Amino acid sequence: MTVERIGLEPHDDGPPPVVHELIGFVDRLVALPADPARYTPDQTAAIVRALQRRCGALLRACELEPIEDAGPVDTLSHDVVDTRPAPGPDVVGHIVETVRPGYRWRGVLIRPQQVIVFTAG
Secondary structure, X not given: OOHHXXXXXXXXXXXXXXXXXXXXXXXXXXXXXXXXXXXXXXXXXXXXXXXXXXXXXXXXXXXXXXXXXXXXXXXXXXXXEEEEEOOOHHHOOEEEEEEEOEEEEOOEEXXXXXXXXXXXX
C-alpha cells in the first residue's frame, strides 16, 4: 500500500487504514528479534533500515513532520538532554547530535527534538 493510499479517515466498517499498516509494521518489528540466528547482522541492519523508512512514510501519511535540526539550539523546539565540551567557541550552543527527532503535526510541535549540545569548557 503506498503512502498516498493510506487513509486516515475513520470508516463505518472499522478503524482508518493507517491502523492496519501500523499493525503490520509492529508485527515485522516484533518478529525481528524472535529468532536471532535467522538473520545475519547485515540482514538485520537492512530490515531495520526498511522498517525505519516505512515508519517514516506512515508518519508522513499522518501529516507528521520530523524535526532534525542542526546548528544553534532553540529551546522552543529542542530539548537538551546532554552536553559535550565544545571544540571551540564558535560552536558553543550548537547541536552536536540528535538523540530523538522531534515532530510537528500541521505546524504544531508535538514533541521537541531531543539533542546533545556543545557547551563552553
